[in-house]
Amino acid sequence: MSTTPAPSATPTTVTVLGLGNLGQALARNLLDQGHRLTVWNRSQDKADALVADGATLAATPAAAIAASDLVVICVLDYTTVRDLLTPVGGALAGRAVVNVTSGIPQAARELGAWVSEQGAAYVDGAVYAVPQTIGTPEAFVLYSGDADAFARHRAVLEPLGSAVFVGTDAPLAPVYDVALLSGMYGMFAGFFQAVAVGGSAGIGAARVTDLLVRWLREALDALPGFAAEIDARDYRTETSNLDINAVGLANILTATRAQGVGVDLLAPLQRLFDEQIAQGHGSASLARTIESLR
Known part of the structure; x- marks a missing residue:
């Protein structure tokens, strides 16, 4: 896995598909870096603040993809990703797709293979940050998939959170994600048990x-x-x-x-x-x- 410092990013074209809480934070960071940012979201009003500060709102996912060399996807689940991309697969050719949507390893494998068939490079990502900490030292993101695409765009991705490349097999980042989140939920389970026992004695x-x-x-x-x-x-x-x-x-x-x-x-x-x-x-x-x- 790679954690070496990334070079400074020069302005480039970036698209963000999905402007939920995390997508908003990612888009804001990319815009603040000075990149030419295009955004798309089903509810267009979520783009208002970004557009006011210089982002371009695309009318369709195809237009958003066509606008940029790097396409960052952050939506609800992998089914939503496929629903967005399948009708516009031809627009992906020659681009790098970085998907930071949460999902299971098999879904990442299937999506990565499909994106590659469209002539694009696929990188899967697992974000370890709440939206408020994107771009701070507390945030880190695990990436797996196309190593060349990651290296080419790493300077853009690094400011979102410390970028860690875990391997060339696309499902690796989701596997790490399941592992790390399992540890987190195990800790929460122990916490709930501890609080319940203490509460039984009025503590x-x-x-x-x-x-x-x-x-x-x-x-x-x-x-x-x-x-x-x-x-x-x-x-x-x-x-x-x-x-x-x-x-x-x-x-x-x-x-x-x-x-x-x-x-x-x-x-x-x-x-x-x-x-x-x-x-x-x-x-x-x-x-x-x-x-x-x-």
Whole structure:
């Protein structure tokens, strides 16, 4: 994956299809960079502020695509992308299509192949930012697909958020997206469980969260070590093994039930621990739990 600094962008022609909250932020950043920006959206009034500041509103997706060398797509889903592009596929020839619409890997593979058949270069993107942080150091975007197109337009894409190229297979960015968002939702699940348990004893969510954030910052330090064990598939440990963690989590579940709180969010993890122990891996690292998912 590439994270080397990008050169400064010179003004170029860019089209943005889709002006929802994220599309608006992307378009605004591109306009502020000084690019010749063309935009299109089903509800044309969403383009008013951009047009007032120098963007061009295209009447149709075909006109928007024809206006630019680089076409950035940010709509609801891949079905919407296909609905927009299929009638105007011929207009894509010679252009780079950067699709930052959220979707699943298979959809990215199919769309990338179709775009290539139209004579265009396809790059898929996964944005890690809320609209307000586009263009700030907090934002980053993963890209996969046509390496030449990414390199050619990287100077334009970099200011949107740190640009990280993860590989030439178009579905890679969506795979990374599913992986990273899975970790995020797992964290949210633990947070909801923690707040529910605290609330059962009259402890406010804010108080639990203050201490939880402090503890999670320490716990995060364990992840690189777990990752090294998983990549090597070497789960030998002399510290916190599966036997110990299975007992600890079982106690947590028992105490949680006694507080009148459900355990739906944590019970599946206990089942994975128990499965590994039943297979004879109780002395292995906690990281070996992943083998029950593979």
